[in-house]
Amino acid sequence: MKGILGRKVEMTQVFTQEGLLVPVTVIAVEKNTVLQVKTVEKDGYAALKIGTFAKRENLVNKPDMGNFKKAKSEPKRFVKEIRDMDGYEIGAEFTAADVFxxxxxxxxxxxxxxKGFAGSIKRHHYSRGPMGHGSGYHRGIGSMGAIINRIFKSKKMPGHMGHEQVTIQNLEIISIDNERNLVLVKGSIPGPRKGHVVLKQNVKGLKARDAKNLLNRSKKAAAPATETVAETPAE
Structure with missing residues (x-):
């Protein structure tokens, strides 16, 4: 496993070398510092605790400041653990080009x-009731506990929407600008602008390959197979 921490900047679009217009998300990825190396023998699991983006010392409490001093690093604003990542020692720094x-x-x-408090239609995509002909039901949640007169746990109801951890898988890296510390990822990613994100190796689905090879492979699969018939020599 490998990964790195970054910050969402904005969305834009770029042209590929083949002339295709691709929507991308710009992610600022500054140097990541290894703050702690966790091992199976000592901690019960293997992981790297990494941090990025500087933070003022007066905003850090004493326990966290002690961890930063052990790594001989300045305080970091965004700190995360990445499981099963190795190859770096405490205090080491790496960029996106070193990983991906x-x-x-x-x-x-x-x-x-x-999104704040949201109703069932917006939050869970329920269908609304009829809007005319004297109907008294429009955007309500409908029947919730018929016959048994109670509501089961995990019932989809109105409530707080959004602000939860979301992972989008198998996004292609279009390019890496190591001079400006930017990574361009195809498509959209969760979170608002300036939101912190974790970029990790894909764990399932498609393997690492470029889109051109994937397109050529799909064309070959769609083409009908032609059978070759051996010609018999004329007598």
Whole structure:
């Protein structure tokens, strides 16, 4: 497993070398610092605790400041653990180009936008009732506890919507700008602008390959198979 921490900047669109217009999300990925190396023998699992984006010392409590001093690092604003990641020692720094390459598929995890209190139609995509002909039911939740006169747990009801951890899988890295510390990922990712995100190696689904090879492979699969008939020599 490999990964890195970043911050969502904005969405835009770029042209590929083949002339295709691709929507991308710009992610700022500054140098990540290894703050702690966790091992199976000591902690029960293997992981790297990494951090990025500087933070003022007066905003850090004493326990966290002690962890930063052990790694000989300045305080970091965004700190996360990535399981089963190795190859770095405490205090080491790495960039996106050290971890990923263009054309690779990754999983992006972030906190989605908060929508506040929302009804059942917006939150769970329920169908509304008829809007005319004297109907008294429009956007209500409908029957919730018929016959048994109670509501089961996990019933989909109105409530707080958004602001939860969301992971989008198998997003392609279009390009990596190591000079400006930017990573361009195809498509959209969860979270608002300036929201912190985790970029990790894809864990299931498509393997790392570029879109051109994938397109050529699908064309070959769609083409009908032609059978070759051996010609018999004329007598």
């Amino acid at each position: 390459t263009a054309g690779e598929l990754i999983d992006v995890t972030g906190i989605s936008k908060g």
